[in-house]
Amino acid sequence: YEHHKALISRVSKLPAQTVDGVSVQVMGNIELPEEVVAVRDHGGNGIGLYRTEFQYLSRSGFPREDDLFDKYRDVVEVMAPSPVTIRTLDINGDKAVSYFRSHQEANPVLGLRAIRYCLNKPDVFKTQLRAILRASAYGNVRIMFPMISVVEEVRQAKAILKQVAESLAREGTPFKADIDVGIMIEVPSAAVMADVLADEVDFFSIGTNDLIQYSLAIDRGNRHVSYLYQPLHPAVIRLIRQVADAGREKGVGVFMCGEMAGDPVHLPILLGLGMDELSMNPQAIPVVKNAIRSLDLKQAREFVKAVLRMKTHEEVEGLLREAYGPLF
Amino acid sequence: YEHHKALISRVSKLPAQTVDGVSVQVMGNIELPEEVVAVRDHGGNGIGLYRTEFQYLSRSGFPREDDLFDKYRDVVEVMAPSPVTIRTLDINGDKAVSYFRSHQEANPVLGLRAIRYCLNKPDVFKTQLRAILRASAYGNVRIMFPMISVVEEVRQAKAILKQVAESLAREGTPFKADIDVGIMIEVPSAAVMADVLADEVDFFSIGTNDLIQYSLAIDRGNRHVSYLYQPLHPAVIRLIRQVADAGREKGVGVFMCGEMAGDPVHLPILLGLGMDELSMNPQAIPVVKNAIRSLDLKQAREFVKAVLRMKTHEEVEGLLREAYGPLF
Ligand SMILES: [Mg+2]
Ligand SMILES: [Mg+2]
Numbered sequence: 299y300e301h302h303k304a305l306i307s308r309v310s311k312l313p314a315q316t317v318d319g320v321s322v323q324v325m326g327n328i329e330l331p332e333e334v335v336a337v338r339d340h341g342g343n344g345i346g347l348y349r350t351e352f353q354y355l356s357r358s359g360f361p362r363e364d365d366l367f368d369k370y371r372d373v374v375e376v377m378a379p380s381p382v383t384i385r386t387l388d389i390n391g392d393k394a395v396s397y398f399r400s401h402q403e404a405n406p407v408l409g410l411r412a413i414r415y416c417l418n419k420p421d422v423f424k425t426q427l428r429a430i431l432r433a434s435a436y437g438n439v440r441i442m443f444p445m446i447s448v449v450e451e452v453r454q455a456k457a458i459l460k461q462v463a464e465s466l467a468r469e470g471t472p473f474k475a476d477i478d479v480g481i482m483i484e485v486p487s488a489a490v491m492a493d494v495l496a497d498e499v500d501f502f503s504i505g506t507n508d509l510i511q512y513s514l515a516i517d518r519g520n521r522h523v524s525y526l527y528q529p530l531h532p533a534v535i536r537l538i539r540q541v542a543d544a545g546r547e548k549g550v551g552v553f554m555c556g557e558m559a560g561d562p563v564h565l566p567i568l569l570g571l572g573m574d575e576l577s578m579n580p581q582a583i584p585v586v587k588n589a590i591r592s593l594d595l596k597q598a599r600e601f602v603k604a605v606l607r608m609k610t611h612e613e614v615e616g617l618l619r620e621a622y623g624p625l626f
Numbered sequence: 627y628e629h630h631k632a633l634i635s636r637v638s639k640l641p642a643q644t645v646d647g648v649s650v651q652v653m654g655n656i657e658l659p660e661e662v663v664a665v666r667d668h669g670g671n672g673i674g675l676y677r678t679e680f681q682y683l684s685r686s687g688f689p690r691e692d693d694l695f696d697k698y699r700d701v702v703e704v705m706a707p708s709p710v711t712i713r714t715l716d717i718n719g720d721k722a723v724s725y726f727r728s729h730q731e732a733n734p735v736l737g738l739r740a741i742r743y744c745l746n747k748p749d750v751f752k753t754q755l756r757a758i759l760r761a762s763a764y765g766n767v768r769i770m771f772p773m774i775s776v777v778e779e780v781r782q783a784k785a786i787l788k789q790v791a792e793s794l795a796r797e798g799t800p801f802k803a804d805i806d807v808g809i810m811i812e813v814p815s816a817a818v819m820a821d822v823l824a825d826e827v828d829f830f831s832i833g834t835n836d837l838i839q840y841s842l843a844i845d846r847g848n849r850h851v852s853y854l855y856q857p858l859h860p861a862v863i864r865l866i867r868q869v870a871d872a873g874r875e876k877g878v879g880v881f882m883c884g885e886m887a888g889d890p891v892h893l894p895i896l897l898g899l900g901m902d903e904l905s906m907n908p909q910a911i912p913v914v915k916n917a918i919r920s921l922d923l924k925q926a927r928e929f930v931k932a933v934l935r936m937k938t939h940e941e942v943e944g945l946l947r948e949a950y951g952p953l954f
Contacts, residue, residue, distance in 0.1 A: 403845065403848055403850070404734070404735075404845060404847060404848065405733045405734065405735045405736065405845040405847075405848065406732070406733065407732075407733045407736060407843075408733065408735060408736070408839065408843055408844050408845035408848065408851070409844075409845055409848050409850065409851060410848070410850040410851055414851060414854070418850075445843070447842045447843055447844070447854060448842070448854065448856070448859065448861075448938065448939075449937055449938055450938060485841075485842065485843040486814035486840065486841045486842075486843070486861070486865075487841045487842045487843075487859060487861035487862070488861075490841070490861040490864050490865060491860060491861050491864075491937075494860070494937045508843075511736065512814065512840055512841075512843045513813075513814045513815045513818070513840075514775045514776070514813065514814075514815045515735075515736055515773070515775055515813040515814070515815075515836075515840045516736050516737075516775070517731065517732060517733040517736035517737055519732060519733075520731055520732065520733065520736065520737050520738070522731070522737065522738040522746075523736070523737060523738055523742060526742070526775060526776065528776070531776065531815060532819060532822070533814070533815035533816075533818040533819050534815075536818050536819075537814075537818060609777055609819075609822045610776065610777055610778060611776075
């Protein structure tokens with residue numbers, strides 16, 4: 299095991315290139331600024347998901363712009379010139395703290411959360427967007443909006459971002475004017491409307507945890523229905539395909555940052571469907587990079603055609619074992 | 627107004643046939659057996675949704691088979707030979723009563739409910755299936771399973787139904803052996819997998835209330851996100867189309883029993899997509915039948931092609947007003 303770990307660590311700096319020469323970006327998910335070191339040390343090609351809830355949950359009131367800016371710049375500088383994808387506030391029922399709770403919700407997972415919350419509280423949102431834009435002057439920053447379910451939300455969020463950018467420009471504060479703007483695809487309606495959403499953004503990042511939860515209508519925290527939490531369910535795979543196809547057709551990057559992306563067993567399907575970037579727990583990066591280097595992308599694309607004919611997650615798992623069992 | 631009502635009532639016995647001669651079945655949703663009279667008097671072509679929760683919620687323990695049988699037979703006999711679609715127990719978080727609550731759920735709408743609950747409690751399920759099958763000897767009964775999210779659930783439910791039928795046959799109790807079995811399509815994964823599910827059933831019934839709720843990831847009871855409850859959202863329309871296309875291709879009936887079916891404004895889209903049956907609040911039946919008689923199905927099909935190019939629910943509404951405004 300130690301030998302294996304050392305080997306993986308040694309090869310983790312190598313690019314994640316398939317046998318037939320296609321490069322895949324393997325990125326890290328982080329929550330705290332200091333985790334950026336682990337991403338770099340494990341050979342990550344950037345940050346695919348920088349969660350920003352911690353600064354909001356670890357204190358008794360909303361954080362100040364300068365505090366947020368510091369936390370973002372720290373990460374951006376360490377990773378530069380590699381990209382850092384900052385997700386705007388994704389507060390939800392589970393995570394909510396006292397000063398947030400203006401109301402109780404019977405089903406918080408289907409409630410006023412993430413981009414809905416931010417559009418509802420434009421001042422809170424603008425403070426964060428200012429901090430992100432200011433940090434963009436120090437490296438390679440992308441902005442990502444979570445929980446998009448309708449195109450109007452993207453347009454509204456972009457309009458607010460534009461206002462914030464204009465006010466920074468007036469003040470003479472430096473920021474990256476052509477910053478990449480993307481959205482998470484984690485609500486079924488967003489996957490179904492990916493072709494329309496693609497016209498509004500530079501990239502998609504598929505959030506598999508929530509996409510599975512909503513597509514199958516199961517609370518992923520509820521153990522009574524956890525048997526229905528099936529990452530390899532054909533419906534999930536079809537939705538991911540719809541997003542990947544729309545992204546490819548419109549020249550929009552297709553990334554993934556859910557837990558699914560960090561398990562090498564899913565790689566033949568994810569690469570075969572056309573993911574350009576996978577983002578995961580930093581510790582998973584070396585294993586995933588290594589597994590990518592043993593995959594043939596053309597073969598994976600053929601394999602996905604067979605996967606798309608399956609009817610249940612068990613059939614998909616069986617096919618995976620049959621075709622790729624020896625690899626994993 | 628009184629004149630209008632009298633007119634509608636007079637014509638409500640006429641078949642709901644489009645201008646170009648296609649018949650649509652207009653059915654009633656009921657909860658209590660006595661409501662069947664309203665469906666008949668309003669010209670309904672049958673019961674598209676007979677909710678069966680009341681007998682479970684109005685007492686202190688699970689109802690006995692004979693009590694259920696009585697309630698089902700009452701309705702079946704009144705409607706015979708028209709169909710009565712009995713939906714199996716759809717208990718959920720909102721509706722649950724004390725003797726059900728074996729556990730608390732953080733998001734009951736995404737929890738152990740409906741078919742999940744029944745597969746988890748096969749004895750409760752079998753009692754209801756026996757009562758339904760026994761009632762099927764007295765008229766035209768269909769069985770419908772709610773909240774299907776994966777094909778295995780349909781197979782399991784059908785296997786239990788088969789066991790129950792076999793035991794009735796052994797006892798010599800009469801029932802309809804070739805009873806129609808259908809499922810509700812109200813979870814996004816079911817809509818996405820409609821082609822696969824079609825191989826297992828005789829009909830689909832689209833439950834728009836839940837389909838909208840899960841597709842857009844909003845609790846329809848939560849007023850803070852009610853602005854996102856959009857029946858005419860393009861994602862919802864695309865999912866309905868996917869179900870309708872799969873049903874048509876496989877010769878499976880495509881029905882609808884959500885609130886959307888009872889509002890005449892939706893008719894051009896629903897008929898254009900290919901609904902064979904619409905089921906609604908009994909009071910809505912005359913108005914809907916009348917509106918169907920003023921519609922041209924070929925035109926509606928063309929109209930739907932334009933609808934499918936829309937990006938937001940507002941655009942769909944605008945198009946509807948433009949094309950059909952004078953009608954409604
Ligand atoms: Mg999420
Ligand atoms: Mg329902």
